[in-house]
Amino acid sequence: MAGRAAEPEVIWARPERTGRGPRPAYSRADIVAAAVRVADADGIDAVSMRRVAAEIGCGTMSLYNYVPRKEDLYELMVDAVSAEYDLAAGPSGDWRADMLHLARQARAIMRRHPWVIRLMTTGYAFGPHALRFLEHGLACLDGLDLPGGVKMELLATVNGTVMTIVANDLALAERARGLPWSEEQEQAVRGAYLRGQLAGGGYPRLAAVITESGARPLDPEEVFERTLRRVLDSFAPA
Known part of the structure; x- marks a missing residue:
């Protein structure tokens, strides 16, 4: 009997970490910051779950508890650099x-x-x-x-x-x-x-x-x- 088909999921609707156990050692922000550092240094092709896990000092499989797919990591990275816009002044009227x-x-x-x-x-x-x-x-x-x-x-x-x-x-x-x-x-x-x-x-x-x-x-x-x-x-x- 075929297994149930995967369903789409939005990373922003997902808790930062799934699963039981002690308090998470890392935050999603830690992981994304590490991925951005890797991409800035060596390009987006250098970004892998293994490389990012090594960057923050955790096991590769542990990283999937925080970010289930590389595509989710990419989305988090794009949003992280979007935070660099300075929008504090608000619209000028022009x-x-x-x-x-x-x-x-x-x-x-x-x-x-x-x-x-x-x-x-x-x-x-x-x-x-x-x-x-x-x-x-x-x-x-x-x-x-x-x-x-x-x-x-x-x-x-x-x-x-x-x-x-x-x-x-x-x-x-x-x-x-x-x-x-x-x-x-x-x-x-x-x-x-x-x-x-x-x-x-x-x-x-x-x-x-x-x-x-x-x-x-x-x-x-x-x-x-x-x-x-x-x-x-x-x-x-x-």
């Missing part, structure tokens, strides 16, 4: 300024914890700090004449835009670390190649754009701010 402020904070958090980009999904949006963030974000949009669902889309779009920009920056930085020459040498060679390609006349529009910009290196801060402002403009009522 929804654009507030969204930019949140976007800047999101970028800083993702830079501190690059692994979080791989884990962020709508499925991990039910933790206490994630809910606090969403409530704050919606409060910042109170003065914006849009349906609630569109406001949620706005928050998701801003977050997704930040994730894309940070992921690209991290990928470029990782690539640069693996080069056997300097970044300046790499860019000089690539720049010479591109100029040669454009000189052939096969890419007139691209050549015109680069000529117009004067081949000035892009300022990442300017690009970030400009991109987010354009995203916000797309949600402003006509």
